[in-house]
Amino acid sequence: MDDKETGRVEAFSDGVFAVAITLLVLNIHGLDNPLSHPADSDLATILLRQWPTYLAFATSFATIGVMWINHHRLFTHIKRVDTNLLALNLLLLFVIVFIPFPTALLTSYITHPENHIAAVLYSATCILLAISFNVLWRYASHKNRLLDKDADREAVQAITNQYRFGPLFYVISLILAFIYVPASVVLNLLLALFFALPGRHARSAPED
């Protein structure tokens, strides 16, 4: 019975992650109306000129993909569901679904003097995402509330430790966004890679 409960939360979340990550391709400029390109420039030039679009597609894909890996990792341990968890999971998905918006903004303003505001919005969204993950995990893991009774204590603690400073790291990225946008973008990418890795103890042991 319990298994069925988490099963459906995971299925719904998988659906949201899958749609959000696939919709990103719609942001690649020119896909929706490839016939409208100006006649006086050749195709290779057009394709090369829109490099920020590809960069944004790759970054958003990596971010949402890594967040799916994290969601999947948490629900390896979470075995039961209550109304609060459903609400916290919805909050998390709300931020995931929102990500394409700041990404699109950042792409279109990347070579523009006002790119600071777009980068700030992107980092602010990541802070919300990191907070959502922390709140969901703290709620589920507090006194083993919704975890497997035989949950590996060290693996659970490793996740808690890894997530603890997530919001803080993204605050640094937000401050960098005011100073030098490329540094903020690179830090966001590095943080995505960091959260793709399993936490310290989990890494030494086989994940499943």
Added chain:
Amino acid sequence: MDDKETGRVEAFSDGVFAVAITLLVLNIHGLDNPLSHPADSDLATILLRQWPTYLAFATSFATIGVMWINHHRLFTHIKRVDTNLLALNLLLLFVIVFIPFPTALLTSYITHPENHIAAVLYSATCILLAISFNVLWRYASHKNRLLDKDADREAVQAITNQYRFGPLFYVISLILAFIYVPASVVLNLLLALFFALPGRHARSAPED
């Protein structure tokens, strides 16, 4: 065999809910064509000016999300499927899939003198949604037709009680839409929160 039946109805429904809730981000103005912003206003101004878009995104996300929680709750008790249930479930999904339309209308007309009509359409959609939920649940739970044989009678009754006045509440919201639109919108939000809560008896007992 029975389990497999409900399993697939839930999977299909999860897919529809997931796509509908994720498509909402496409309604955020400027995402689809961020390069088209007028050159004479700065980005922060543009972003702040479109606050009704964010409000509509959040409201629709909350409504569809809470309806998913409700759908999930009903199918915790429903264990068998027949053709009528499949048809009633399709009717419910029909209303879910429609929601982005009145939401988009309400957003774009929120500061417009004609916003009454948009708010009326939104409340009318919610009435249909509340009726769909009632009909599906009454059909499935009547004399335990499609429920688990050991279904918790009190939990089942609690859901029936909670849903009974749903359509009526949304009729009030529809009447308010003629008088004062903001009151109608706020009532819709409160009703979404009310339906997120489990029914009275279910709340006192563990959900799963």
Added chain:
Amino acid sequence: MDDKETGRVEAFSDGVFAVAITLLVLNIHGLDNPLSHPADSDLATILLRQWPTYLAFATSFATIGVMWINHHRLFTHIKRVDTNLLALNLLLLFVIVFIPFPTALLTSYITHPENHIAAVLYSATCILLAISFNVLWRYASHKNRLLDKDADREAVQAITNQYRFGPLFYVISLILAFIYVPASVVLNLLLALFFALPGRHARSAPED
């Protein structure tokens, strides 16, 4: 092992059906850009004037929804998968995914003298759909090739009988499309309802 095989074919198909049925709302004119309505006509007039859009949305939703019910019904009996079945299932999904295109055409040409061509294309698509269902079912049920060993022979035969004349009925609808478009549309709707019903023998017995 077998169960897992069909499980994933069903999950992928559910996803395609769910996305296709939800994308239909994007066809509702004015949703994508609600601010572009002409200033000189009031909202109620605009909403009422686009009634064919709502009709097309409802018809397509009913068609895809009923086809999902049929797909679900077939896979209640199909228990094993081979490469041919995967290919036939892809063919079926190909037609499902295509449906929004003739629907959109029919909508926009419904009050136009050339609506015959749009209605013919819609009926032709339905013929392909009916043929795809027949081929898939014949392949799977031939000498119980991929069915449950204990499959209910009468239920299996009832589906075969019900599907046999499907393509023929839609050929009638195609001929009607040349003569009188509304009759063709109404016949398509009736046929969708007919295929929503379980076959004769299955109807007398409980479905699951």
Added chain:
Amino acid sequence: MDDKETGRVEAFSDGVFAVAITLLVLNIHGLDNPLSHPADSDLATILLRQWPTYLAFATSFATIGVMWINHHRLFTHIKRVDTNLLALNLLLLFVIVFIPFPTALLTSYITHPENHIAAVLYSATCILLAISFNVLWRYASHKNRLLDKDADREAVQAITNQYRFGPLFYVISLILAFIYVPASVVLNLLLALFFALPGRHARSAPED
């Protein structure tokens, strides 16, 4: 436990494949705005003139569909998951999600003197896809790392053999794209069909 792990990777991947394959219909020109057709040409002419759109829709559908069959085939053998596999699977999905972009380009430039560049990009994407499949499969099957302990050695070897020259075949298609675009497109279609077939040994034995 292991089963649950692969279950969710498959569910997420199914979602991405399903959304990507269904979004292709949005590329059919005229679906998004069917009312904008020029008044001076009749509907049949318009529909026939856009034949490359239908070809591209069919080709992309076939490519993504066959890749789903392959993904499904690999995960019949893969039974366990680790972080590396999740990352390699994300890489594979990244290429899948990207496919609609070169397809759309190829469609709109097919009768244009610059179609070489579009065809080169399409073949390059297919090379990446073939490499992604090889890397994922090599990683999972190396010394049976993540396979079923009782995995059929011949079936596993047959897949390895079939995939080995995939990237090379697509390099030939890329070279053809510089010389004669239609030959490159036809080779891509034939390769899709080749990968739809099970590998040699698997073909002689029942797949499941």
